[in-house]
Amino acid sequence: MQTIRVETPSAKYDVLAGSGLIQTLAPRIERIAGRLPRRVFVITSGPIWALWGEAFQASFPDSPIVLFLEPGEKYKSLASVEKLLREMARAGGDRGSLLIAFGGGIVGDVGGFLAGIYMRGIAYIQVPTTFLAQVDSSVGGKTGVNLPEGKNLVGCFNHPLGVLADIAVLGTLPKRELRAGLMESIKAGIIRDRALVRFLEENADAILARDPNALEKVISASIRIKAGVVNRDERENGLRMILNLGHTVGHALEQATGYKLLLHGEAVGWGMIAALSIARKRGAITAGQFERLENLVHMYGPLPPLQLKAKKVVAAAGSDKKNVGGVKRFVLPIGIGDAGVIEDLTPPELEAAVSYMLAQAAERPAK
Amino acid sequence: MQTIRVETPSAKYDVLAGSGLIQTLAPRIERIAGRLPRRVFVITSGPIWALWGEAFQASFPDSPIVLFLEPGEKYKSLASVEKLLREMARAGGDRGSLLIAFGGGIVGDVGGFLAGIYMRGIAYIQVPTTFLAQVDSSVGGKTGVNLPEGKNLVGCFNHPLGVLADIAVLGTLPKRELRAGLMESIKAGIIRDRALVRFLEENADAILARDPNALEKVISASIRIKAGVVNRDERENGLRMILNLGHTVGHALEQATGYKLLLHGEAVGWGMIAALSIARKRGAITAGQFERLENLVHMYGPLPPLQLKAKKVVAAAGSDKKNVGGVKRFVLPIGIGDAGVIEDLTPPELEAAVSYMLAQAAERPAK
Numbered sequence: 187m188q189t190i191r192v193e194t195p196s197a198k199y200d201v202l203a204g205s206g207l208i209q210t211l212a213p214r215i216e217r218i219a220g221r222l223p224r225r226v227f228v229i230t231s232g233p234i235w236a237l238w239g240e241a242f243q244a245s246f247p248d249s250p251i252v253l254f255l256e257p258g259e260k261y262k263s264l265a266s267v268e269k270l271l272r273e274m275a276r277a278g279g280d281r282g283s284l285l286i287a288f289g290g291g292i293v294g295d296v297g298g299f300l301a302g303i304y305m306r307g308i309a310y311i312q313v314p315t316t317f318l319a320q321v322d323s324s325v326g327g328k329t330g331v332n333l334p335e336g337k338n339l340v341g342c343f344n345h346p347l348g349v350l351a352d353i354a355v356l357g358t359l360p361k362r363e364l365r366a367g368l369m370e371s372i373k374a375g376i377i378r379d380r381a382l383v384r385f386l387e388e389n390a391d392a393i394l395a396r397d398p399n400a401l402e403k404v405i406s407a408s409i410r411i412k413a414g415v416v417n418r419d420e421r422e423n424g425l426r427m428i429l430n431l432g433h434t435v436g437h438a439l440e441q442a443t444g445y446k447l448l449l450h451g452e453a454v455g456w457g458m459i460a461a462l463s464i465a466r467k468r469g470a471i472t473a474g475q476f477e478r479l480e481n482l483v484h485m486y487g488p489l490p491p492l493q494l495k496a497k498k499v500v501a502a503a504g505s506d507k508k509n510v511g512g513v514k515r516f517v518l519p520i521g522i523g524d525a526g527v528i529e530d531l532t533p534p535e536l537e538a539a540v541s542y543m544l545a546q547a548a549e550r551p552a553k
Numbered sequence: 554m555q556t557i558r559v560e561t562p563s564a565k566y567d568v569l570a571g572s573g574l575i576q577t578l579a580p581r582i583e584r585i586a587g588r589l590p591r592r593v594f595v596i597t598s599g600p601i602w603a604l605w606g607e608a609f610q611a612s613f614p615d616s617p618i619v620l621f622l623e624p625g626e627k628y629k630s631l632a633s634v635e636k637l638l639r640e641m642a643r644a645g646g647d648r649g650s651l652l653i654a655f656g657g658g659i660v661g662d663v664g665g666f667l668a669g670i671y672m673r674g675i676a677y678i679q680v681p682t683t684f685l686a687q688v689d690s691s692v693g694g695k696t697g698v699n700l701p702e703g704k705n706l707v708g709c710f711n712h713p714l715g716v717l718a719d720i721a722v723l724g725t726l727p728k729r730e731l732r733a734g735l736m737e738s739i740k741a742g743i744i745r746d747r748a749l750v751r752f753l754e755e756n757a758d759a760i761l762a763r764d765p766n767a768l769e770k771v772i773s774a775s776i777r778i779k780a781g782v783v784n785r786d787e788r789e790n791g792l793r794m795i796l797n798l799g800h801t802v803g804h805a806l807e808q809a810t811g812y813k814l815l816l817h818g819e820a821v822g823w824g825m826i827a828a829l830s831i832a833r834k835r836g837a838i839t840a841g842q843f844e845r846l847e848n849l850v851h852m853y854g855p856l857p858p859l860q861l862k863a864k865k866v867v868a869a870a871g872s873d874k875k876n877v878g879g880v881k882r883f884v885l886p887i888g889i890g891d892a893g894v895i896e897d898l899t900p901p902e903l904e905a906a907v908s909y910m911l912a913q914a915a916e917r918p919a920k
Binding site: 196264267268271272275276299302303304305306307328329330333334335336339340341342343 | 563631634635638639642643666669670671672673674695696697700701702703706707708709710
């Protein structure tokens, strides 16, 4: 079991990563919150609850009230939020109630937002069930939903009382999701932790076979990196931007493919290939480092093939809310274990990098 | 012009009260925010904008983008919030945008909530246009909307960068709304400011005739009281409860009359009559103080007549989210200028006070 401390100006809490947390939730929550609240709500998805609901409930003297969110990005909406808020009100939720978000990234984002706005804020706890949610979205306090006009346009910064990442739950995660989630760990290693990069290179078989010790090591290292960055820049004014390595092109790929073809982690994987290409040309990484890191991304693939025009991807990147008026700011690795933000990316430079990545993506059929 | 400082753990800002603020908004915002943001949104209502839109826009080099909220409690909803968020997104609102809430309490509550959740929070400024919003709802950081299950069940604590209360705007406020709003000033005086009570007693004619100096004095004193309480208890854990004098019965009256018959301040006025009756019986105020304060409430009436059963009002009070399982906590004046919270109110005691108040309400036809 590993404990990672998050300490920002607005919140202090622990992230626990280890096996068997699900079965001991109630006493852990009692310790974190001081007492077990009279009314405990769980927001989850049907498939997760079918697999893990029984284990989840085992430690609670009274069964929590279960709120279901339909799986899928299209339910990450204000309509879902309204429906769930009304269910909470009808079930007698009050200011002393607690909400547990038990699921992947979407459940965590919606759950954190619900907790942030129900009766102007109630306490909540994250129990992430996907690799991606464990290493990334459950830590940092970003919550919210989409609008038809764009993703994550509505939400709030709202930290949980704690995050309990149970590695055993990853046993039922589809293999493709595990591989995609690992892209965020690769990213974390590249921007901040040379040792994690080496561990990922040397233990791919054990990690992909879900060896608990290997997973605990990767997950806790990834969380530690994210927490370290968030602790120093809660509101994404500066440093936190480096967490976006691979995300500028990644978001553009997700948008250009209608959010249907790629898992988020897969888009970030391809986005990192583009970023590595720019970094190599600018001399931020050596040819040897480039090769090593590119191999690492593909080691945790296969990334899905893409049939896209570079110009379309570049245009999509320029329409992102973070890149009004074209992409100029861009996160690049600096060697292995550090990263920085450039402010002068040029359109031809971006297009060349995207073309390099798309050439690979076209010839790499999914296994 | 009066300046009142709000300083809570999460925000520090000034409330300005005086005449002529509307005409000088842009330079004031520039001073408060450091610069005039590229995109300024205004949320307002049609009637307010028709009266004051031109004056509002006069000081802005580029016209702000106007978002309209239909007047009425039923538009204080998540549906309105979604519609307005989408309008902001389509108009290119980004994280550096500013929102100005220009209207009464509903516009302020919805506007503060919008600003709290658009892109996880953008800056906003309150420009309240009703007496009630100026002395009460614009200060304290409470924002939100209703659910069909109950009022203000959704929202967040979100302080503005500043509050600009222009007294000249009250010139177009319907007389009934002015009288109702003054009930919150009476409440503020009773719980915290003996001198304000005396000023309200001695200057009713000037205040109701909207003499600017008299209004500025009442408004700034009321804001100072609210700010003083909020500064010491931002999240309503203790002291802030005394601001609810008259509100337990007031909310019950609003609910029992379907939110149609009474303005909020009028309900609070009747609620204060009930609270005064309990306070007199408990000896928290003398018979002389009771008479004086009861007269003061009616001086700023007439409060609308009511045809209700006491039992129905008591039942409605017990169904409020703050009074789960029956009303036990209740705010009472202690003499004039202080207040406290009792924890042992009994149902017969509440019913007797409500009956006393309803007897008055039945025989007092609106002028």
